[in-house]
Amino acid sequence: MTTLTTPPLSTLLPELFTAAAAADAPLRAELARMSPDERAALMRGAGTDYRAFYGRARDMYLPISPETGKLLYILARTRRARVIVEYGTSFGLSTLHLAAAVRDNGGGRVIGTELEPGKVSQARANLARGGLADLVEIRDNADDSPEYLARVRSPAGGYVSVPFGDDVELSMRSPA
Numbered sequence: 001m002t003t004l005t006t007p008p009l010s011t012l013l014p015e016l017f018t019a020a021a022a023a024d025a026p027l028r029a030e031l032a033r034m035s036p037d038e039r040a041a042l043m044r045g046a047g048t049d050y051r052a053f054y055g056r057a058r059d060m061y062l063p064i065s066p067e068t069g070k071l072l073y074i075l076a077r078t079r080r081a082r083v084i085v086e087y088g089t090s091f092g093l094s095t096l097h098l099a100a101a102v103r104d105n106g107g108g109r110v111i112g113t114e115l116e117p118g119k120v121s122q123a124r125a126n127l128a129r130g131g132l133a134d135l136v137e138i139r140d141n142a143d144d145s146p147e148y149l150a151r152v153r154s155p156a157g158g159y160v161s162v163p164f165g166d167d168v169e170l171s172m173r174s175p176a
């Protein structure tokens with residue numbers, strides 16, 4: 001038995017993924033109507049003006065998939081992670097998986113960041129419902145931290161970094 005597969009998370013996660021599917025349905029339908037070129041142009045625009053883009057998406061979860069969540073849990077468990085930093089917490093679906101892994105690894109700390117104040121409040125509430133609030137700090141005033149991101153993407157600094165799926169980039173420091 002794990003934190004992920006027992007209550008409250010075993011019931012909270014399906015509830016939140018269902019809520020996310022409903023909240024994000026209009027955006028997904030709009031994206032499905034676009035041509036590949038239009039979608040690429042939208043994502044290029046998001047990259048250059050991401051604050052405006054995510055401001056318009058303030059009510060959307062844009063979550064990882066349930067499968068990616070489980071994969072994050074397995075990776076963090078396998079690595080015995082006790083400290084995890086996440087950029088882009090949104091409503092906290094990925095964070096719940098990461099914090100569950102840290103709990104099952106014996107405790108530690110998950111630091112999340114989120115631009116949108118409404119999402120920060122909702123993520124904190126979801127983590128409280130999941131019984132994981134004691135492990136998680138969500139920072140609402142983080143900048144883009146380009147130096148930090150460059151460091152955790154640097155093989156010379158001992159990190160392995162990989163984007164996977166459409167929406168996750170994972171960086172891990174090799175064991176000393």
Ligand SMILES: C[S@@+](CC[C@H](N)C(=O)[O-])C[C@H]1O[C@@H](n2cnc3c(N)ncnc32)[C@H](O)[C@@H]1O
Nearest residue numbers: 054062063064088089090092093094113114115
């Ligand atoms: C794809 S969603 C993240 C989904 C989340 N990881 C999950 O699985 O539920 C991206 C989120 O990152 C936030 N975001 C974008 N740029 C950010 C930044 N520079 N700092 C903090 N949050 C950011 C957006 O507001 C948005 O909520």
